[in-house]
Amino acid sequence: MEYSFTEIEKKWQDKWKAGQVYRVKNNSPKPKYYALDMFPYPSGIGLHVGHPLGYIASDIFARFKRLKGFNVLHPMGYDAFGLPAEQYALDHGVHPAESTRQNIKNFRDQLDRIGFCFDWSRQVNTAEPDFYKWTQWIFLQLFNSWYNRTEKKACPIESLAKHFETGGSSIVSAYRHQPEFSAADWKGFSEKKQQDILMEYRLAYCGIGEVNWCEALGTVLANDEVINGVSERGGYPVVKKKLRQWYLRITEYADRLLEGLEKVEFSEAMKEMQANWIGKSHGAEIDFEIAPHPDHLRKSTEGLSKLRVYTTRPDTIFGVDFMVVAPEHELVPSFTTAPQQPAVDEYLTYVKSRSERERIAEKKITGCFTGSYALNPFNGRRIPVWVSEYVLAGYGTGAIMAVPCSDERDYKFAQHFHIPVTNIIGAHYNGKEANPTKDALLEDSDFLNGLPMQDAIALVNARIESMGIGTTRVNYKMRDAAFSRQRYWGEPFPIVWKNGIACALDEEELPLLLPEVKEYKPGPDGEGPLANIPEWTSKHLETSTMPGYAGSSWYFLRYMDPHNTEEFCNRKASDYWGQVDLYIGGTEHAVGHLLYSRMWTKFLFDRGYIGFDEPFRKLLNQGMIQGSSRFVYRVSPAMFGHDTIAMNGIKDLPQIFISKGIITLLNKGDQLRKDGPSTAEMISEAIQEIKKEGPSQIEMIKDAIQIILSQKFPLFQLIENVEIEYQPLHVDVNLVDGVELNIGLFINSKEEFKSAYFILEDGTIWPKIGIENQLSSDDPVPDYFSKTLNFRKTFSPLEKLRSIYICGAETEKMSKSKFNTVNPNELVEKYGADTFRMYEMFLGPVEQSKPWDTKGIEGVHRFLRKLWRLFYDDSKGRLWTTETASHDELKVLHKTIKKIDEDTERLSFNTAVSAMMIAVNELGDLKCHKKEVLEKILILLTPYAPHICEELWHGLGNENTILDAIYPFAEQKYLLQSEKQYPVAINGKTRTELNISLDATQQQVEELVLSDQKVRKWLDGKSPKKVIYVKNKMINIVV
């Protein structure tokens, strides 16, 4: 009996499907476990091998937990709204719903082949009305809530209105409305005014924000779509534009999002990233008077008398050498003096064309003096006020006091514009770079002189407060989340505008369906495509749609109760399932999706809709699988001369490809030099060699090209004295084995490659032509080729020179255009789903990024066949027996149980797979075919390779499914050992090994060790200073 995986996998997938074995109920006497994947965006490219990495991990864990007696929720769905579908619609006129449906079908088909244990009856799709109805509903709850800072929770907006009626704005602690108003004021306000005020308090509110505006495309662009200040599509100019936008007041949750990190099992790196994103800082806002200037009288002087800055280092106030305001700062126009006007205007125009990313990342220092001076409140010193793009309007007050001696960016700015630096930290400042220390004793700092900076902070804060020129302040780097998109393919806002007031639709009116459109072009004035629909605009419905992260902020709750038409999720269901116990997905969601979903969860908790306020108990970040692209190097037609090409037409150009090693050689090793010093050294030596003979070697390559041309392409000729030129072309990785090109596949892959010629790694030509044709295998290699061979040997002494074509390799993001995507379907067809699953796990730790490489998959496949052969022989049939297992066999079994159990539990799947291989190897060596042992091995393996295990399980005579087998436990008696082979080191270097009983005492060990022959030899008569004996680890003798 052979292991015919195709048959077996089909058989069990069908049976499992028919038996609905993965259905899970919302009640069970078993403890619950919720294992969740970040659901995919169903892109048109389909699933590539990177996607299933996390899914396989969660699938293994879900199956593992089920075997261990849990009621496991393991669902899957689609995050179906998104830009690519809309872009596809724009380009091809296909409705996003249609292309998305297609893509989902394709995804589902691909997923099914891998044999996941998803409960598909719970599938969600964020773009389906029965799902987004509830996204809209939750949005309305946010819209109808405000954040009560006293109670530290979200409360209904009606309660806020009541507060205003009774006590005005000052009795609530909340996001603060300016200016304050009394209860009487409130009652006197018009409805519009009241609503405008309430809007500012809502957790989902409408405001004005800046967007990347591309006039030519008539649309708003994501930062992602802007490259070097122009649109990615078309390369049109992009400027900032102010637009009305919806926001989520996530900043009100900043502290709770920060504190919540202590309650969850995220990696420290992840917590740090989130904490940095939230960016809580303690500092002070300080007012600086602006020195009067004749120009100021000319302009409106309102608000001009002072400039408010935010600083985390008030202690450095005597080191302020200049002020910087953001280009968008509202006071820039009034600060600018007449002589500086042209320069400032020019600068502002420049900044307007810059994306925020560029502004922060650019190493180039830019800025412009406004002409105004601020006055240091403590000593009246005149401080020039500059405007620069490195200060962002959205953070703090949009203005900073620059202290070049203690801040790196301020220092570089001062250097660049020749602003003198005041040193207030004495020897801590070396005059060459800023020192952000907090430990220095302050100098030249008036009343702070001699104080440690650390202590001065409080003193300055007290002083500014008593002077009434400032206040301490907690600030967050995090900004409110922009929640609207000027796009079509997203959830419509359930909002109607009546006389400029945003009104919520009634719950009965949900879902507000996304209407059909004829075109997906943007609407007028930066509005979305919905603004092009008269029936929509005539109802005064909001024309923006919600962003991609709306649906993904709560989808994990919907899985708990996916078909509920009355509620987004019944409280009983969410109480039963509770938090996601294990959430698996990529780090790229570290600060987006994970923060938003955490906020939504906290909000729903505040309003009593769910009973927990952190969605994910434990997070595992899977690494990104990168594509490893392969290149072939085509001799550039330019070498044959443009005239010749024009004469012969472009179609039938000779296709000549040069192998990588020779290309490297032509590059004089530049590429390989990067590989590391040892290789680099080696290469540089080789280069020296090559240089001696270099020109003639290059001539040889040219000769080879000339031979091909003259014999096969007589119309072409090499230009005299031409340099060798070549073009790297991406070659489909599926045509390459490792780095060796499969020439046969390659030439058949494209019409133009049919008559290609290859100069191979050893310098020979394929197909064989010219002089080689006249040689029999016994003839000596002609001089020309032997020279080439020698020359290649000096270049790369480690490599075997062979007659093969070696491709160039580079690691890049997987993408269709780079031909480096690998479709799991092909691998599943060739090796089976079980092999594919195990191979993805065997690649390395789940959380580690790595380039994809298929070449090791054979090993895993071999392992499964080896396992099969413990049960059946290909010709003899059944091997397994019901004999009683020996002690050695049981030792292997129980050691393996312990290892697999522990490794799976700690999500170390790659080492579990290798432990499995060791077990099968050892059982093979022991010729163990005993059911008693094999049956338990199958249970250990079934989470990883469910199909083969189910088949063999039934082969052993079991009637029930292995899915619900009882997980074996490791018995101590087979694991205990009485002695251990200790490594014995002398001065830290291992010199020998000794078998010593595990319960030996220090003294016994010392005696044993020191009497050992080898040890004595190494001691060489000297007496040891110390013998270190670490039980169960090692022994070290210090001489």
Added chain:
RNA sequence: GCCCAGAUGGCGGAAUUGGUAGACGCGCCAGACUCAAAAUCUGGUAUUCGCAAGGAUGUGCAGGUUCAAUUCCUGUUCUGGGCACCA
């Protein structure tokens, strides 16, 4: 630029708490079986010196702490991810 992570043989990786560096797999080499191939099996495989026994070196780079460092600390280089409208 800022934040986070990573770097170990020809390759993917192992070493869970500072304690034998290179488990397991790929590749490669040699052998067995075979008319041959595939499949399978056996042995070898970090580098270097050595016939061998054995020695030296070795976890990106430069230092440090320690009886002992892939692991901890300082600095540094390179690669990957994120940086707010891609998902």
